[in-house]
Amino acid sequence: MYIVTAKEMYEVDRYAMEDIGISGSILMESAGRAIAEKMKPLIGTTDRIFVLCGSGNNGGDGYVVARTLLNEGYDVTAVQVGRNLTADAALYQQLYNRLGGHVADVEADTFLSSLESADVIIDAMLGLGVRGALRSPYTETIQAVNSTDALVLAVDLPSGVPADDAADFREAIQADYTFIIEAPKPTAFIQKTAPFYGKWETVSIGLPAAYLGRQAGARTWTKEDVKRTFPVRQPFSHKGTNGKGFLIGGGTEMPGSVTMASMAALRAGAGLLTVGTLPQVIPSVLSHLAEATFTSLAGENGVLVDTENLDVSAYDAVVAGMGMGRGEDTAALTKRVLEQAEVPVLLDADGLYHIKSDLELLRNRQAPTILTPHPGEMAMLLDVKVPQLLEQPFELARKFATVYQVYLVLKGTYTIVTAPDGTQLVNTTGNPGLGKGGSGDVLSGILLAMLMQHEDPLEAIANGVYVHGRAADVLVEDAHSQQDLLATDLMKGLAKVFRDISL
Numbered sequence: 001m002y003i004v005t006a007k008e009m010y011e012v013d014r015y016a017m018e019d020i021g022i023s024g025s026i027l028m029e030s031a032g033r034a035i036a037e038k039m040k041p042l043i044g045t046t047d048r049i050f051v052l053c054g055s056g057n058n059g060g061d062g063y064v065v066a067r068t069l070l071n072e073g074y075d076v077t078a079v080q081v082g083r084n085l086t087a088d089a090a091l092y093q094q095l096y097n098r099l100g101g102h103v104a105d106v107e108a109d110t111f112l113s114s115l116e117s118a119d120v121i122i123d124a125m126l127g128l129g130v131r132g133a134l135r136s137p138y139t140e141t142i143q144a145v146n147s148t149d150a151l152v153l154a155v156d157l158p159s160g161v162p163a164d165d166a167a168d169f170r171e172a173i174q175a176d177y178t179f180i181i182e183a184p185k186p187t188a189f190i191q192k193t194a195p196f197y198g199k200w201e202t203v204s205i206g207l208p209a210a211y212l213g214r215q216a217g218a219r220t221w222t223k224e225d226v227k228r229t230f231p232v233r234q235p236f237s238h239k240g241t242n243g244k245g246f247l248i249g250g251g252t253e254m255p256g257s258v259t260m261a262s263m264a265a266l267r268a269g270a271g272l273l274t275v276g277t278l279p280q281v282i283p284s285v286l287s288h289l290a291e292a293t294f295t296s297l298a299g300e301n302g303v304l305v306d307t308e309n310l311d312v313s314a315y316d317a318v319v320a321g322m323g324m325g326r327g328e329d330t331a332a333l334t335k336r337v338l339e340q341a342e343v344p345v346l347l348d349a350d351g352l353y354h355i356k357s358d359l360e361l362l363r364n365r366q367a368p369t370i371l372t373p374h375p376g377e378m379a380m381l382l383d384v385k386v387p388q389l390l391e392q393p394f395e396l397a398r399k400f401a402t403v404y405q406v407y408l409v410l411k412g413t414y415t416i417v418t419a420p421d422g423t424q425l426v427n428t429t430g431n432p433g434l435g436k437g438g439s440g441d442v443l444s445g446i447l448l449a450m451l452m453q454h455e456d457p458l459e460a461i462a463n464g465v466y467v468h469g470r471a472a473d474v475l476v477e478d479a480h481s482q483q484d485l486l487a488t489d490l491m492k493g494l495a496k497v498f499r500d501i502s503l
């Protein structure tokens with residue numbers, strides 16, 4: 001499913017009208033009719049319905065919905081919110097009128113209190129065109145709607161929610177359902193704004209699909225995408241052809257992180273795995289998995305430090321960072337890995353702190369670099385506060401990935417994977433049971449295995465993120481709960497997920 005910004009959507013709109021010749025009024029009629037059909041199963045035949053119509057084209061869609069429902073015998077009243085209607089909105093207000101519809105004025109003295117009698121409120125006030133702080137009469141109307149008990153159905157966007165980011169966002173209609181035209185907008189995936197949509201679904205209005213696909217900078221990565229791209233293990237493959245991975249991390253205080261990442265890498269199909277860690281950490285990792293091999297790396301005071309003897313030449317992919325600590329000598333080791341490895345390198349956790357002072361290193365690499373920050377780590381790398389990052393995750397992630405030429409995995413409820421060319425894939429698997437220590441280590445291990453087995457880094461990463469979230473979902477659907485789920489349980493979930501994918 002594509003995800004489009006307001007700018008991309010307006011371009012598709014322009015193309016449909018100017019290059020194809022589908023007029024704006026045809027699009028509006030199609031939108032209103034299709035949305036009314038989707039709304040009908042949610043509305044009772046005797047319900048009192050108000051359709052709040054703004055003065056822009058979102059309001060135009062609303063007049064088409066109102067006319068469609070009126071024509072089918074529903075008890076519907078359209079309400080004009082705002083002045084100076086666009087030509088198409090004015091046209092459809094007129095058609096609704098001529099069919100016998102009554103238009104109430106939101107600014108009439110008693111109108112807002114009469115909203116309390118509504119069973120259903122259809123919100124067609126503001127859509128893609130909302131800009132800046134809300135003005136009267138939209139502000140009061142939104143507050144009045146939110147204080148009723150009516151079922152609230154929004155057209156395209158809940159009024160007040162911007163399409164692209166939550167930077168300007170203050171207040172909006174709290175919808176029960178939103179019927180989004182053609183493709184969801186980024187705010188459907190942003191923490192601050194997503195709840196205002198209620199449940200949502202997309203409604204096709206006949207916009208040119210191929211052109212929309214070319215314009216969209218982002219899309220969701222689905223089970224079908226995973227099945228389509230997942231590498232098939234060949235009958236004559238052996239441990240060497242299934243990839244050789246190197247996992248560098250761990251200290252005496254955090255041996256568990258490398259253990260979990262290593263278990264996950266092996267369970268995700270790594271052919272061979274070497275763990276580079278402190279000699280005193282090896283027994284603890286070994287006690288959990290017999291399949292890994294080990295390289296002792298130099299350490300001081302219980303943490304890894306830089307060493308000239310590091311050899312990363314024999315591997316297909318390298319991951320570093322988990323459990324390493326943030327000291328300067330350890331940072332030098334991470335930088336050495338980035339400089340020496342001619343294969344994909346994934347940095348997680350402390351590894352992300354190590355490169356903060358030397359981001360140019362990332363741009364200088366020839367082979368892919370993958371960073372997997374959670375919002376706190378991403379905010380640190382970008383020098384912004386976490387709330388700002390959470391308001392604009394799509395833009396800020398894209399900016400960082402394109403400037404530093406990295407594959408960026410911004411972890412969250414909807415993890416956003418951004419490629420160095422700015423392409424974004426959004427993951428929708430996973431659940432709050434993953435919000436625990438160790439989940440990130442498991443993800444890094446899975447990603448290491450995926451990168452070793454797959455030519456295309458973007459597909460490999462998106463598949464790994466999908467699989468990680470899906471493993472948590474199948475466990476919670478089955479024997480576990482969000483409460484008790486542990487990172488180490490994910491290994492069991494992987495079995496079912498991989499079996500499903502290969503069916």
Ligand SMILES: NC(=O)C1=CN([C@@H]2O[C@H](COP(=O)(O)OP(=O)(O)OC[C@H]3O[C@@H](n4cnc5c(N)ncnc54)[C@H](OP(=O)(O)O)[C@@H]3O)[C@@H](O)[C@H]2O)[C@@H](O)CC1
Binds near residue numbers: 010012013028060132
């Ligand atoms: N291809 C498609 O996607 C199609 C899209 N279609 C539909 O068109 C919608 C986009 O229509 P749009 O461009 O006319 O913008 P829209 O959302 O109606 O808002 C503009 C109005 O809002 C007002 N306003 C703005 N900010 C405000 C504020 N802070 N506080 C108060 N008022 C504010 C602004 O007032 P002004 O600034 O002009 O005074 C103006 O009156 C889209 O969401 C979809 O529903 C379909 O019909 C067909 C195909």
Ligand SMILES: [K+]
Binds near residue numbers: 058123125126127157
């Ligand atoms: K709306």
